[in-house]
Each structure stands twice: as structure tokens, then as C-alpha cells.
Amino acid sequence: xxxxxxxxxxxxxxxxxxWDADDTDIIGxxxxxxRGQLDEYRTRLETLQELLxxxxxxxLLIVLQAMDTAGKDSTIRHVFQGVDPLGVKVASFKAPTPYxxxxxxxxxxxxxxxxxxxxxxxxxxxxxxVLITRVNGWIDKAECKRRYRHIxxxxxxxxxxxxTILKFYLHISKDEQKKRLxxxxxxPEKQWKFHPxxxxxxxxxxxxxxxxxxxxxxxxxxxAPWHVIPANSKLARNLMISRxxxxxxxxxxxxxxxxxxxxxxxxxx
Amino acid sequence: xxxxxxxxxxxxxxxxxxWDADDTDIIGxxxxxxRGQLDEYRTRLETLQELLxxxxxxxLLIVLQAMDTAGKDSTIRHVFQGVDPLGVKVASFKAPTPYxxxxxxxxxxxxxxxxxxxxxxxxxxxxxxVLITRVNGWIDKAECKRRYRHIxxxxxxxxxxxxTILKFYLHISKDEQKKRLxxxxxxPEKQWKFHPxxxxxxxxxxxxxxxxxxxxxxxxxxxAPWHVIPANSKLARNLMISRxxxxxxxxxxxxxxxxxxxxxxxxxx
Numbered sequence: 001x002x003x004x005x006x007x008x009x010x011x012x013x014x015x016x017x018x019w020d021a022d023d024t025d026i027i028g029x030x031x032x033x034x035r036g037q038l039d040e041y042r043t044r045l046e047t048l049q050e051l052l053x054x055x056x057x058x059x060l061l062i063v064l065q066a067m068d069t070a071g072k073d074s075t076i077r078h079v080f081q082g083v084d085p086l087g088v089k090v091a092s093f094k095a096p097t098p099y100x101x102x103x104x105x106x107x108x109x110x111x112x113x114x115x116x117x118x119x120x121x122x123x124x125x126x127x128x129x130v131l132i133t134r135v136n137g138w139i140d141k142a143e144c145k146r147r148y149r150h151i152x153x154x155x156x157x158x159x160x161x162x163x164t165i166l167k168f169y170l171h172i173s174k175d176e177q178k179k180r181l182x183x184x185x186x187x188p189e190k191q192w193k194f195h196p197x198x199x200x201x202x203x204x205x206x207x208x209x210x211x212x213x214x215x216x217x218x219x220x221x222x223x224a225p226w227h228v229i230p231a232n233s234k235l236a237r238n239l240m241i242s243r244x245x246x247x248x249x250x251x252x253x254x255x256x257x258x259x260x261x262x263x264x265x266x267x268x269x
Numbered sequence: 270x271x272x273x274x275x276x277x278x279x280x281x282x283x284x285x286x287x288w289d290a291d292d293t294d295i296i297g298x299x300x301x302x303x304r305g306q307l308d309e310y311r312t313r314l315e316t317l318q319e320l321l322x323x324x325x326x327x328x329l330l331i332v333l334q335a336m337d338t339a340g341k342d343s344t345i346r347h348v349f350q351g352v353d354p355l356g357v358k359v360a361s362f363k364a365p366t367p368y369x370x371x372x373x374x375x376x377x378x379x380x381x382x383x384x385x386x387x388x389x390x391x392x393x394x395x396x397x398x399v400l401i402t403r404v405n406g407w408i409d410k411a412e413c414k415r416r417y418r419h420i421x422x423x424x425x426x427x428x429x430x431x432x433t434i435l436k437f438y439l440h441i442s443k444d445e446q447k448k449r450l451x452x453x454x455x456x457p458e459k460q461w462k463f464h465p466x467x468x469x470x471x472x473x474x475x476x477x478x479x480x481x482x483x484x485x486x487x488x489x490x491x492x493a494p495w496h497v498i499p500a501n502s503k504l505a506r507n508l509m510i511s512r513x514x515x516x517x518x519x520x521x522x523x524x525x526x527x528x529x530x531x532x533x534x535x536x537x538x
Binding site: 054073076077080081082083084085086088089090092121123178181182185189191192194195196199202203256257258259260262263264266268269 | 323342345346349350351352353354355357358359361390392447450451454458460461463464465468471472525526527528529531532533535537538
């Protein structure tokens, strides 16, 4: 699968079972070459982020959604390692507080959108408000449809005010999740991440797939597309996301700002 | 100069002229060895930050203050490169907005303090409220003294609620600033950072040194010490700050959290 193929065109009815979570085409023949490639992507991303920050014009919003263990945290760590913390802000959305619940569900999210020259990464996002809420029946189908529209409208506002939006669904299989959960359970230094209570969500796997399919279908727009990232292989996932980020940033045709008038002749005492 | 010597003991009358901005003892005999050392520090810092985040108990606040070109941004880029953006938040404080000015001057700062398991870096800080304000006569001496006390009280609150505070004054000489400003002026890809208007602050150099000396003297406390970091050499500066961070984090005796009850026996279907 090529980077461009991960993108869901608008008005597509998504069937996740047809997307291969095991796809590793992007790795190519030699795994160690691919690792070297990832290092090069990191360096390139660092340079592009510096330019984004210097130019101070564009805003980049990255949304990460996925089932447990699919690698949201790990993507942030491995893809953005090396990028200047000055220009990258991660917002991790957990269960809303009573104060947040007393407001519309986009309120707390809006607070964390990127400023000019910044990259914001949403680690989970407003999409939880059409996923966990829908799976557990806290909202009905009609409310869920209203929310898709709110979300599309909100993202259009961001896009039309200078924000480039990339949304990544990290696609793992149920079998791969089992392997990763077992590894957490059995590895002493990973056990603290294992919460037996999380298994309840795994039991709702099929319902989550339905909710994801509906959400991805309804909210992959021209101004804020979804990408389905094959994520059973961590290396393939990191390569694919890096490539998409680099292509997107390069597409912005950024330039260092012009110096102020009179810089050249300034005398410094 | 050794890392421990950078610390200003409480109730010390600071004279910055007596601190050698050119000190490079920490580099040792071989510069390329020192660069390798810095890479090792970065890796160590990455591991310690991961542990801080995993344990989720301690909070680390880093305050960076300095004259223009002394390397606040560059410290963030080079020392924290490689640290997971998930657990590090940079707050850059610029001139306050009218909304912020309508509140006490610690209000906007309080918003950005680190949460449990987090590192927050203040790129400039509440100390501007006793520096630029004092140099320009926007506050008088009595108000400035009141503010030192507010600040010490505020930082005690943070310290007594689990925050470790490290404050770094990046110490460069006026000659070194001249060299760096000239380099910015004359290097095409750095010219955008050069604002002729900033030279007005350079003309107030001595007043700023007075204001820094007064502030460092009044606010280097047991719970939130100031460190004067020799910063004419970028490599020495990065090494020194890395060392102080590593020693501080190691001093916290952090541990990975214990797994929840019943993890070992959990069956994953």
C-alpha cells in the first residue's frame, strides 16, 4: 500500500475488514534499510518543523485515533522524536471532567488547536464523542449524525483559517491486539500499562469497528481527510505516517520569512 | 565550574560580573568526547523522562531566563531533542494580552505548571514581571519587592504539592551577544530572527544586569533554586543543563508503578 492509498476519499462507505492491517509494502525488501529511511525521515521532519515555526503562517493538526495498544503513544514517541518541543504540542484527551461535560463536547478540544507555526497532536480527540459514546449507547443514532456534522463544520472552520488537518486511524487486527496485551501482561516493565478493566473494551471490538466505520465514512472530508494506517507492524506504521507528514508539509511550499527592513545596515554597539 | 557550583544558595547577594560566562570546564580536554557525552546525556534524559511519565507522581518545572541570543530556544531544541513530546510541554511567555493583564501576573503562568508525570519548560516566565517591568520603571522598587515575595510563595506552593523546580539563568557576556547579533544580521537564513528594535534592550544591558542580580538574589530559595549557567559556549551550556537535569531526576528515586492486582492471571480472549 502506498501513502496515497491510505486516504479515504469523501463520501466513501468504509469497510475496515477490507483494509489490510498487516500491509508492510512501505518497508520494502530490507528491514534495516527501512530503519535507516525512518531516521532520514525524522531529520527531514525536524527541518520542516523548524521552517513551519520560522514562517509562522501555517498550522498543522494531527489527530490520532485507534483501539488500545495500536500505538498512539508509540507513534508520537518515534515519529516526533527529534522534533523541537518548542513547536509541537500534544493534547491527550481522557474522560471529560464534570466542568468539561457541562459544556459542548468541542469546547475542550478547541482550546488545544495549533497556533500559527505550531504542530498540535491530538492523542485521542473529539472523535471519542462519536465512538465510545455510541458504542455504549450514551448517544443515539440521530445525535451521532448531528455530531458528525458539528465535527465537519468545526474542522472546516479550522481548515479555512489556516489549519492543515491530518487524521490517522491506526489499524490493527484483533489478533495483533491480543499479542500486544499478552506482552504487556507478561513483561515486568510493561505491566503497569496493563489494566484488566480495559479488556471490557476489547469485548466490544465489533461494535467499535462498526462505530469507527460509520465515523470514518461520515467525516473524511476534502478539508480534513482520514487515513487508515496499517499498524500491525510498528515500523510500517511509523514509516507511513512520517511519509504522509513530510509530503503534507512539503506541499505547503513554506519559506523562511523575509528580514525586516534595514537589517543589513544595522550597527550593533 | 562544576554543576553544583552553578547553584545560588539562598540569601546570597549575586554579582553577575563575578560569574564567568566563558567557563568551559565541563567540556574537558576533548571537544569531540564532550559531544559524545552530550548524546549520552540525551539518551539518559529520554529514559528518565519515560520513567517520570510512567510513575506519574513527580512534576518537573524548568524556568529559562536570559538576555536575547543567550540560547533559550536553542537549549530547548538541543537538550530536549529525543525526549518524548507526550510528556514535555513548553510554554513561551510573550508580552501579556489585555485579558491577561486584567488579572494578576501569576494567573497566566499558573495555567502552564506541569501535571503529575510531566515536564514543563517556561521559555521566559513570571520573572519578566520583575525584570522588563523594573528596568523600564513600570513598577517601583516597593512593588518589585512585593512581587519577589509573591513569586517565592507561589513557587513554595508548587514545591509543596510535588513540583521540583529548576531555574536557569543563561549567562552570556555583552561581547558574546554582539557576536551573535552580528551573525544573525549577516547570515541570510538567520536574518528573520533579527529585529533592529531589539537593540533597545541591549542598550539597557547594565540595567538588566542590575535587575537580574536583584531578582536572582531575592528568589533563589531552597525549594526553587536558581542556577547561573555559563553560556558563552553553547556546548558547555547544553552539557551543564543536561547534567543538572539528570542529577535532579535521578535524585527523585523514581520507580515504575506496580501492576494492578490480578494482572498476571488475566486471560485475554
